[in-house]
Amino acid sequence: MNKARRQDSILKLIRSRPVYTQQELVRALRAQKIPATQVTLSRDIRDLGLVKTPQGYAQVDAETTAQPARPDVAALAREILLDIKQARNLLVLRTPPANANVLAAAIDRAEWPEVTGTIAGDDTVLIVAPDIKTAETLRSRFENFLGTR
Numbered sequence: 183m184n185k186a187r188r189q190d191s192i193l194k195l196i197r198s199r200p201v202y203t204q205q206e207l208v209r210a211l212r213a214q215k216i217p218a219t220q221v222t223l224s225r226d227i228r229d230l231g232l233v234k235t236p237q238g239y240a241q242v243d244a245e246t247t248a249q250p251a252r253p254d255v256a257a258l259a260r261e262i263l264l265d266i267k268q269a270r271n272l273l274v275l276r277t278p279p280a281n282a283n284v285l286a287a288a289i290d291r292a293e294w295p296e297v298t299g300t301i302a303g304d305d306t307v308l309i310v311a312p313d314i315k316t317a318e319t320l321r322s323r324f325e326n327f328l329g330t331r
Contacts (some may be wrong), residue, residue, distance in 0.1 A: 183278050188216055193241065193300050200238035201282050203304075207239070224283060224302070234284055255288045259327035271317045273309040275324065282307045295318050 187216065188211070189331075195201055195210050205224045211218045232239045242295040262285060265276040277285055286302035296319060311317035 185226075188222075189230055191216055192223075192226055192232075193198065196232065196239045196241070202328065204283075227283075228287065242322050246267055255285075255292050256327045258283075258288050261322065263328060264321060266321055266328075268295045268317055268321045270293065271311045271314050273307075273311065273317055273320055273324070275307040275309065277305050277307065279305045294320075 186252070189288075191211060191214060192207065192310055195207065201207050201210065204220050204227075207223055208218055208220065231242050237290050242318070249268075261329055262277045262281045263275055264278065267274045274281070275285065282302040286307045287301040289300050290298060296311055296316045298312050300310070301308040309320060
């Protein structure tokens with residue numbers, strides 16, 4: 183499958199009707215005989231500059247937006263972070279369904295030196311820190327965002 187064709191189809195889909203989840207997008211693409219995995223769609227969503235809105239996925243128009251309409255990690259954490267668990271050098275952040283990708287993307291954009299990488303599912307973000315002490319520091323930062331510390 184050609185990446186450009188798949189991405190063009192994604193844009194046509196989100197412009198023609200509301201698409202709220204990646205699962206909906208996978209089903210709509212498959213109906214058009216376009217195979218796509220969740221991993222591929224995550225990359226396409228990032229590449230296309232799509233954001234999740236209450237009306238479904240939308241493309242941010244860079245020419246009409248003076249500054250990116252992307253909340254910072256602290257604002258997002260206060261809004262959508264439900265739980266934080268630490269397992270050695272890993273943090274597991276829980277969000278409502280369909281919100282983990284937004285939080286992980288904000289963490290990635292922040293380019294915190296304490297974060298080795300993130301992986302997002304539907305309602306869970308996995309943060310990899312280089313060591314246990316750094317993970318503890320990150321956990322404290324997220325707890326401070328929530329006011330639980």
